[in-house]
Ligand SMILES: CC(=O)SCCNC(=O)CCNC(=O)[C@H](O)C(C)(C)COP(=O)(O)OP(=O)(O)OC[C@H]1O[C@@H](n2cnc3c(N)ncnc32)[C@H](O)[C@@H]1OP(=O)(O)O
C-alpha cells in the first residue's frame with residue numbers, strides 16, 4: 001500500500017498533542033505501551049498488569065498486582081439502582097448503548113467530585129463493566145438475574161464466567177488476557193481523542209468515558225470486529241469467501257477488519273490475535289471459519305495491498321470462545337477503558353481546552369431576508 005496521505009480530512013498525520021502513554025507505528029513491531037513492546041506484553045502479562053501500567057504509570061510488583069486484583073474483585077457489586085436501569089433496557093438494544101447507559105448511570109450514583117478521585121473511579125468502572133454488560137445480557141436474553149460478585153481473579157475469566165455460569169479453562173482465560181491487552185490502548189485513536197476533548201473541558205470521568213464509548217461504537221472503529229464476524233459467517237468455504245470478497249471489492253464496499261488510519265504495512269496486533277484464533281479453532285475442531293478468515297486475509301493483500309487490523313481475527317477468536325457476536329465490541333470497551341482513563345488523567349495534568357480551527361467553505365456574506373421574502 002502507498003504511504004498514507006498525511007493531511008486534509010480526518011486530521012491524518014497531524015499532531016494534536018503529546019503523550020507519554022503509547023506509540024503507534026514508530027518503534028519495534030510498531031506498538032508500545034509506556035515503552036514496552038506489545039508482543040512482549042501480550043505474550044507474558046496478565047491484563048490487570050497492563051491496566052496497572054497504563055493507569056498508574058509502571059508495571060506492578062507481585063504484591064502490588066495481588067493488591068490491585070483484590071481491589072477490583074471487591075468493586076464488583078452492581079448498585080441496585082443500576083441493576084434496575086439495566087433491567088429496563090430491551091433485549092434488542094445495541095449493547096454499546098447499554099455500556100454507555102451503564103457508565104452514565106454509575107456517574108449519577110457515584111459522582112466524581114474531585115479529580116483526586118480519578119484512579120478510584122476508573123478502577124470501579126474497570127471492575128463493573130463486565131458486570132454491566134453481562135447483567136443486562138443474561139436478564140434481557142435469558143430472564144436470569146446473575147450474581148456479579150465472583151472470585152475469578154482476572155477480568156476476562158470473570159466475564160466468561162458470568163456469561164455461561166461455568167468457570168472458564170486456563171486456555172480461554174489466557175486468550176482473554178491477550179485480547180484485552182491488545183485492545184487496551186492506541187494513542188490518539190478516535191475514541192481516545194474524543195475522551196481527551198471531553199476531559200479538556202474539565203468534565204468528570206464518567207462523561208469522558210461515555211463520550212469514548214459512543215465514539216468506539218461505529219463500524220469504522222471498534223464496531224468492526226462484529227461487522228467482520230457478520231461477514232465471515234455468511235460463507236461456508238474459503239472459495240466462497242474469496243468470490244464474496246471479490247464481489248464486495250468490485251462493488252467498492254469496505255471490508256471490515258482491514259486497513260488502518262496510521263499503520264501502512266501491518267497492524268502488529270494482528271499476528272498475535274491470529275495465533276490465538278488458530279489455536280482456539282483447533283480446540284473447537286473448526287475446519288471452516290479459520291480457513292475462511294485466512295483466505296480473506298490473502299485475497300485482501302493480493303487485491304488491495306490491505307492488511308488485517310486488530311479487529312479481523314478477533315472476530316473468529318471470540319467466536320471460538322463462544323462469545324455472542326453482539327458482545328464483541330463491549331469487550332473492547334472493558335479493555336480500552338484503561339487507555340481512555342490514562343489519557344484523561346494525562347490531559348487533566350497538562351490541560352488546555354482542545355479547540356481546533358476549521359477552514360470555512362460556506363457562502364460569503366448574504367443579506368438578511370424577512371421570512372415573507374424567502375422562497
Ligand atoms: C481497532 C480499530 O479501530 S482498527 C479500524 C477498524 N475499522 C475497520 O476495520 C473498518 C474498515 N477500514 C476502514 O474503513 C479504514 O481502513 C479505516 C477507517 C480503518 C482507516 O481509514 P483511512 O485512514 O481513511 O483509510 P486509507 O486512507 O488508508 O484508505 C486508502 C484507500 O484504501 C481504501 N480502504 C481502506 N480500508 C479499506 C477496507 N477495509 N476495505 C476496502 N477498501 C479500503 C479506502 O477506501 C481508500 O481508497 P480510495 O483512496 O480509493 O478512497
Ligand SMILES: O=C([O-])CC(=O)C(=O)O
Pocket residue numbers: 183185186188189190261262309310
Ligand atoms: O488507532 C486507531 O485509529 C484505531 C485503532 O486501531 C485502535 O483504536 O485500536
